[in-house]
Amino acid sequence: MKLGVFTVLFSDKNFEDMLSFVSSKGVEAIELGTGGYANEVHCKVDELLADDEKLHRFRQQMADANLTISALSCHSNPLHPQKGIAGPADELLVKTMQLASKLSVPVVNTFSGCPGDHENALYPNWPVSPWPHDFQEVLKWQWEEKLIPYWKEKNRLAESLNVKIGLELHGGFSVHTPATMLRLREACGPAIGANLDPSHMWWQGIDPVEAIKILGREGAIHHFHAKDTIIDQPNMNRNGLTDMTDYSQMQDRSWYFRTVGFGHDLKTWADIISTLRLYGYDYVVSIEHEDGLMSINEGFTKAVENLKPLIVKESVGEMWWA
Template sequence: MKLGAYTACLHDKPLPEALAVLAGFGLDSAEVNSGGFIPEPHLPIADILASGQAREDYLGVFAGHGMTLTALNCNGNPLHPNPAVREKHAADILRSIEVAALLGVKRVVTMSGTPAASASGTNPAWNVLPWDSAYLDVRDYQWNEVAIPFWRTVQERAADLDVKIAIEMHPHNVVYNPATLLRLVEAIDATHVGAELDPSHLFWQGIEPIEAIDHLGALVYNAAAKDTRINPAARVNGVLDDRFGRVRPDEPGAVGLGGPYTLSRWPTNSSWDFVAVGRGHDLDWWRGFLRALERLDPDMAVNIEHEDQELGQLEGLESAAKTLLAAAGR
């Protein structure tokens, strides 16, 4: 099993320095961004597409630090109703498959996307719990008219190049839990589209990630190591909490998500928070998580995604790495 990190949290550092940080924490796997919501400073895409020597040199940087490039990450919204976002993110996913194949990397991590509620809609609409048949109409449109046709194209490209697409089951996407992942796999007759098992997004939905692993079986292609802490506020407001704030694109620290959109401000006294591995669930839980993944694939890559806002850049990575390595008995 490879244990490493997604390097997006180290985008302020050149790739060799970022890899040295990960190696210094005892990790041996790296996942780098290849498009979508955020830039890709650790992946010289044009050079890789153009030159075999550039590909060799690039992979040599990882080898020189005792690291393996185990996945590309292209999280975005390829189904967005705004064409400026949709066309870029969709093209980035298809390009990422080609780049991965050229590099000999067999995994691309991404999100399934979210369309509007109808063909005339202008903003994404996450449609859950369709107890009113109007929402079944939304579901039918989003899946049959938008999601399934796009993901058939992805499946074809991935199968042609023998690259596995690992979808992060992320709320605010059409695929957000095992049932929706299986719906997509069945609808497109997938051979190369499956799941990335990121427990953090499952925890706050009330899903037990280890049971999800057992349920999905061989469809789990890749894994993330990110924890979630459920806070006391959840006892009052539950986990579906809309108290997020607007961040203007010109504000200091604003994170753009494509087009005019930005990452919203997290609620004060939130119902739940993303935290470093071990700060939401104990070491025994993480041992069980790694064992479940290893049963599926002894070569599974598990990469830390550091989004703990209470810990600094290196502090959070180091904390997560220590727990993950201890859970693996290293």
């Protein structure tokens, strides 16, 4: 296993300074944003695809810093009902997959997207209740007419480029639970899997350790984010888990993101890391910082300090005791 970081945190630093900084912290891998909801300051897709010399220099800079790329990430909504939003998101995803293939990066992270409720809709519709039955009809239409056809095509493209697609299980998008992840994977193909972020499991009432078991049995974890969440039970009692309170109003929210170890104790995180290994994930644990109580530097540094002792570096080899 390797410790990594999603470098959109450091958009204030140029590429060279960012590499030097994260390397100095003991990080071994970086996840680079290529656009969409995240910025592309450290990985400009069009430039790198068009210029082999820039691509070579890009590779060399990372090698010189003793870093590898765990994933390229283009989080967006390629199934948005407005073509002016969906089209660029789809184009970015395709280009990001092409660049990942050129760089021999094994994973591209994104969201599943969320369609509207009919062809002429203007906004996404995220059904979260089975009744009234209108929601079931919307859900059926979304999956049969939008999600499955789109991701079948992207699964074929991913396989042709020898990359995998890591969908982040995130509220507001059609794939947001282990069940919806496996449903899409079964319908579309094995290149599609999870970029599993435990922070989004906790606020949905899902135990991340159990989510790892469910997805790990199917070989469906392609990438992993390290981010924590705290549940404020009095606010949860008032607002429920689908809390629409603005993220900035932390005192009033049912839940909010924390850096690793500040929402759940390190024994919980040790269980998460151990279960990842138990179910065959021996890749990068990529820190994502969205903690509204700490600066980027402090939150990132504390996450590194908390995770370093937990990352399992050596496999068992022969069972000498049995």
